[in-house]
Amino acid sequence: MxxxxxxxxxxxxxxxxxxxxxxxxxxxxxxxxxGAHPAAAALPEVASGDASAAEGVDARPAQGRPGEWYRVERVIDGDTFVVRIGDTFETVRLVGVDTPETVDPRKKVQCFGAEASAAAAGMLAGKEVRLERDKSQGERDRYGRLLAYAYLEDGTFVNLRLIEEGFAHEYTHAVPYMHQALFKDAEARAREEGRGLWAEEACR
CATH class of the missing domain: 1.20.5 (Single alpha-helices involved in coiled-coils or other helix-helix interfaces)
Structure with missing residues (x-):
């Protein structure tokens, strides 16, 4: 037993x-x-549906807000650039904006594309940026690029600034994003004031 x-x-x-x-x-x-995408996992995330965003309130961060900062290694065009996150080089596509094409092999260089690319390069090249993901937009686009909002150390909201200065259109891809109302208002003002690509002589 x-x-x-x-x-x-x-x-x-x-x-x-x-x-x-x-x-x-x-x-x-x-x-x-x-942990398949550690670079994206490292980025802070914001959720859509925030009341201030829905009402079109300026949601830009305060200058000096803490966070992880990444050096911009290369600017590809007006809405796309490369940063280094740890040991990885990541291509970032700005959420909510679309600038005229300059590097798409399927298209000719579009009106005001060179100016938009130059503006982005002047704003971003060699600078440190803080990146923020929007939960509603997913982690990456179909080309594998990180989807993010970008902020400079002086508090500049890069996505918004490009629209305000007339270098970019507001762009919604399928699902509304957190700052949609803010960006749409910025484009409307740029149109009214004839800034950038909205100037009468810009694309003649």
Missing amino acids: SRLIAVLGVGVVLLAWSVLGFNGSNRQDTSQAA
Whole structure:
């Protein structure tokens, strides 16, 4: 009888070990999957539906707001640039804006594209930026680019500034984003004041 009890005890121990080991390996796999994009996971995230955004209130951050800062290594065009996050170079696509094309091989260089690219380069090249994701827009676009809002150390909200100065259109891709009302208002003012690409002589 004692021998039978001993055998049963060993069996219970082995069964418990196998179950715990299986669950442990599952947890490891899950954590690895969750960390598939560590660069994006490092960025702070904001949620759409914020009352101030819905009412069109200026939601720009205060100057000197703390956060992670990344050096802009290269500006590709008016709404796309490259930063280094840790050991990874990431291409960032600005949320809510669309500038005239200059590098799309399927299209000719569009009116005011060169000016928009130059404005973005002047604002961003070699600078430190803080990036912020919008939960409603997902982590990346179909080209694998990080989708983000960008802020300079002096408090400049890059996405908004490009629209305010007439270098970009407001752009909504499928789902409204947090600062949509703010950006739409900025484009309307730029149009009324004839700034940038909205100037009468800009695209003649």
